[in-house]
Amino acid sequence: MPSRILPQPTPETQHFWDGCREGVLKLQRCGCCAHVYFPPRPFCPDCSSRDVEVFDASGKALLWSYVINHRPRPDMGSEPHSIAVVKLAEGPQMMTNIVECPQEPEFLVLDMPVEVVFAEQEGGISLPFFKPAEG
Amino acid sequence: MNPKSVAVVGAAETTQMGRIPDVSVIGLHADAALNAMADAGLSAKDIDGVACAGISPVELAHYMGITPTYADGTMVGGCSFMLHVRHAAAAISNGLCNTVLITHGESGRSRVGAAPFGRSPASLMGQFEMPFGVTSPPTMFTVPVLRYLKERGYTEEDLAWVAVIQREWAALNPRASMKDPITVDDVLNSPMIAWPFRLLMCCLVTDGGGALILTSADRAKDMPQRPVYILGTGESVETPMVSQMEDFTTSKAFRVSGKKAFTEAGISHSDVDHLMIYDAFAHLPLYGLEDLGFCERGEAAEFIRNRNTAIGGKLPLNTNGGGLSYMHSGMYGMYALQESVRQLRGTAEAQVDGAKISIAHGVGGMFAASGTIIMTNEK
Numbered sequence: 001m002p003s004r005i006l007p008q009p010t011p012e013t014q015h016f017w018d019g020c021r022e023g024v025l026k027l028q029r030c031g032c033c034a035h036v037y038f039p040p041r042p043f044c045p046d047c048s049s050r051d052v053e054v055f056d057a058s059g060k061a062l063l064w065s066y067v068i069n070h071r072p073r074p075d076m077g078s079e080p081h082s083i084a085v086v087k088l089a090e091g092p093q094m095m096t097n098i099v100e101c102p103q104e105p106e107f108l109v110l111d112m113p114v115e116v117v118f119a120e121q122e123g124g125i126s127l128p129f130f131k132p133a134e135g
Numbered sequence: 136m137n138p139k140s141v142a143v144v145g146a147a148e149t150t151q152m153g154r155i156p157d158v159s160v161i162g163l164h165a166d167a168a169l170n171a172m173a174d175a176g177l178s179a180k181d182i183d184g185v186a187c188a189g190i191s192p193v194e195l196a197h198y199m200g201i202t203p204t205y206a207d208g209t210m211v212g213g214c215s216f217m218l219h220v221r222h223a224a225a226a227i228s229n230g231l232c233n234t235v236l237i238t239h240g241e242s243g244r245s246r247v248g249a250a251p252f253g254r255s256p257a258s259l260m261g262q263f264e265m266p267f268g269v270t271s272p273p274t275m276f277t278v279p280v281l282r283y284l285k286e287r288g289y290t291e292e293d294l295a296w297v298a299v300i301q302r303e304w305a306a307l308n309p310r311a312s313m314k315d316p317i318t319v320d321d322v323l324n325s326p327m328i329a330w331p332f333r334l335l336m337c338c339l340v341t342d343g344g345g346a347l348i349l350t351s352a353d354r355a356k357d358m359p360q361r362p363v364y365i366l367g368t369g370e371s372v373e374t375p376m377v378s379q380m381e382d383f384t385t386s387k388a389f390r391v392s393g394k395k396a397f398t399e400a401g402i403s404h405s406d407v408d409h410l411m412i413y414d415a416f417a418h419l420p421l422y423g424l425e426d427l428g429f430c431e432r433g434e435a436a437e438f439i440r441n442r443n444t445a446i447g448g449k450l451p452l453n454t455n456g457g458g459l460s461y462m463h464s465g466m467y468g469m470y471a472l473q474e475s476v477r478q479l480r481g482t483a484e485a486q487v488d489g490a491k492i493s494i495a496h497g498v499g500g501m502f503a504a505s506g507t508i509i510m511t512n513e514k
Contacts, residue, residue: 007263
C-alpha cells in the first residue's frame, strides 16, 4: 500500500499540526469579536481583525455528515471507509475519518457524539480522527 | 450590463461527443470554437475577446490566431463559462471589445493532452481534506448530502428520481451518451460508489467541448442566427473546501448568484420556460430548485417526483439529459449554456414549445462557486 497522503504544514497552520502531534486539537478565536474559526489563518474571517489567539479545543463534536467511500484511494487500504465532517463543540466544521466504529450506516448515525483521537503518521504528522464518544 | 444589450450569436459543441481519443484538450477547444465561428458566420479576425477555463486564454488566443483586446481566464470550476458570459456581457457593454469567443474543451475520459489531477499538500484542501481519503468529486461533492436528506426529510429514492427523469429527457437526444430508460430500482441497485451515492446518481465522464460567441445586440441583428439575448447574470463563490460550507443544506453561492441574476433580469419565477441546473450528482437539481427559489425548502423532491420537471411538465429541467445522462467532460457548465441557447433558438432535440426565457445555472468545484445566466429570445 502506498504511504498515506499527508498534509504539508505552512507557517500559518504549523500550530495546528504541532497541536495534533502533542495530542491537542487547536482552534483559533478572535480577540475582537470572539468568533471561533477553522481552518487556521492569522486573522479573523468574520471581522478581519489580526488580533487572534490559538486555544485548546475540547475535542468533542457531533457527526455532521459523511459518505462511505467504496472505492478507496490506494493509500487508504481496500475496505470501504468513512469520509466525515464533524461539527466541533466550539462551532467549526472539520473533515475527518470516523474510527473505532464499523464503517456502516447503522453505526454512523448523524448527530451522534464523537471525540478526537490522534493517529501518528510518518514525518512528524498526526492526523485528527474522531471516534464515538464514550458514555 | 443593460438587459438584452448583448446577445449570443454563435453556439456549438464539438463535432464529436463522448469518447474522442484522437483529439487533445486544446484541439477540443479549437474544434468547438471553429464550429461556433461557422455558426455565427465569423472568423478569428472578427473576434477581439477570448475567455476559457482549463487552458489559459493566452493559449486559446494564440492557437486560434486571435489578437484580443479582452482576455478572461476566470477558472472557478464547471460554472466558469457562466462567469465568462457575465464578464463578456459587461466588457462588450463597456466597450472593452466587440465580440467575445468563450471556449471549453476537456478530454475527461480519454485524457489526451490533459493536465494531471492533484493539489498541493500545502494548500488548505491538501492539509485539511486530502489526508482523509477524498479522491475525486464522488467523495467530496456528496459529503453534505446525508445532512441535507435528514434536514429535508428526503430519501435515496428522491435522489434516484432525479436520475430517472433526466434519463427520459436523454432518450430524446441522439447525442446523449446514455439513452436507455432506467427505473428507481435500477438506480438504487446500481453499484455503490460512496454511500449514499450509487453509480447512476453520479455524472458521466466523457470527452467534449463547446463554444459561445457574444456580441452587442446591435451587431447581432445582421448575423445569421436568431439572437439569444443576455437578460440577467449572477455569480458568487463560497469555499474551496466542501467541509467548510456554511450550511450543508443550502449553497450560499447558488443563492447569491441566482438572486443577482433574477434581480438584473427583472423577471419572476413563473416567467421561466426552461431551466438548466448543473447536475454533477443527483442532489444538485434539488439544491438548485430550492436555492434559486423555484421550490420551498423541503419541496423540491416532490416537485421532481410529480413530474413538474419532466417531459410535459411546467418547468422542463435539464432537457439535454444533463451531466447524469447527456455528457460530462469535467466542467459541464458549457453544455448547460448550449442547451439553453438551443431551446431559445428553437433547435433543441427535446424542444420546449414556445420557450422564451431560459436559465442556465452552474456550479463550480464542490459547491465552491456558482454562475447564473438568464437568456431570452425576445428583444
